[in-house]
Amino acid sequence: ELKVEQNPLFLSMQEGKNYTIYCNYSTTSDRLYWYRQDPGKSLESLFVLLSNGAVKQEGRLMASLDTKARLSTLHITAAVHDLSATYFCAVDPSSGGGADGLTFGKGTHLIIQP
Amino acid sequence: GAVVSQHPSRVICKSGTSVKIECRSLDFQATTMFWYRQFPKQSLMLMATSNEGSKATYEQGVEKDKFLINHASLTLSTLTVTSAHPEDSSFYICSAVRQGSNEKLFFGSGTQLSVL
Numbered sequence A: 001e002l003k004v005e006q007n008p009l010f011l012s013m014q015e016g017k018n019y020t021i022y023c024n025y026s027t028t029s030d031r032l033y034w035y036r037q038d039p040g041k042s043l044e045s046l047f048v049l050l051s052n053g054a055v056k057q058e059g060r061l062m063a064s065l066d067t068k069a070r071l072s073t074l075h076i077t078a079a080v081h082d083l084s085a086t087y088f089c090a091v092d093p094s095s096g097g098g099a100d101g102l103t104f105g106k107g108t109h110l111i112i113q114p
Numbered sequence B: 001g002a003v004v005s006q007h008p009s010r011v012i013c014k015s016g017t018s019v020k021i022e023c024r025s026l027d028f029q030a031t032t033m034f035w036y037r038q039f040p041k042q043s044l045m046l047m048a049t050s051n052e053g054s055k056a057t058y059e060q061g062v063e064k065d066k067f068l069i070n071h072a073s074l075t076l077s078t079l080t081v082t083s084a085h086p087e088d089s090s091f092y093i094c095s096a097v098r099q100g101s102n103e104k105l106f107f108g109s110g111t112q113l114s115v116l
Helices: none
Strands: A004-007 A010-014 A019-025 A032-037 A043-049 A055-058 A061-066 A071-076 A085-091 A108-113 B004-007 B010-013 B019-025 B032-038 B044-051 B067-073 B076-081 B090-098 B104-107 B111-115
Touching: A004 A085, A010 A019, A019 A032, A019 A085, A032 A071, A043 A055, A043 A061, A043 A071, A043 B104, A071 A085, B004 B090, B010 B019, B019 B032, B019 B090, B019 B111, B032 B067, B032 B076, B044 B067, B076 B090
Parallel strands: A010 A108, B010 B111
Antiparallel strands: A004 A019, A019 A071, A032 A043, A032 A085, A055 A061, A061 A071, A085 A108, B004 B019, B019 B076, B032 B044, B032 B090, B067 B076, B090 B104, B090 B111
16 A cells, blocks of 8 residues: 655744655655645645656745655745645556556645744 | 636535535546545545546445446546535545646646535
8 A cells, every 4th residue: 555654744934944845655656746735725736756866846846756765855945925835745656647546645734934 | 727627616515415526627538537535634535536438446445325426428527425424524626637648637626515
């Protein structure tokens, strides 16, 4: 059974600081997703990481994937209040295309304080 | 704009009634759609895989007779919560796979179900 462990589950940080969210998973996979969810809303796709060593950046967020270590990170640089949300990583256990559905981590509830 | 439309966004119903939630892929055909459930402050849990033209595949612990899934066309999957009870109150989210050279997974906007 695929397990996806995300930590921390809760993070309160000040604006301007940097921090990293970690996502470990238990089985081989070449596809890892990061999503943002605001309260009462659905998921907003942030990154899709498709290969070992993949690194993607969008604004203050940067995601990376190490398939050998089965680890992905989401790094936040110089956080701003608007980034407050819950962040999920999700792993595709199939050979590709999300054919088996995704397994989600428990989410990291991020609060960024002025 | 949204490529997967989910409707309704919110529904309140009485215990014992049935509720249907629709998930449509707007500009692509989806042979496979997924239904997830999310309880407050928790993660998304895959309920079932909806396959066009065949029976849905349910995850362990999900009652197929309670959560009826119909994927009658390549652009529409429906989830019907039958004889809903308060413990069925949850946020339900569908997703659809756009296959091809640019494979991608899209999520619907979610449905908040409240059973009184």
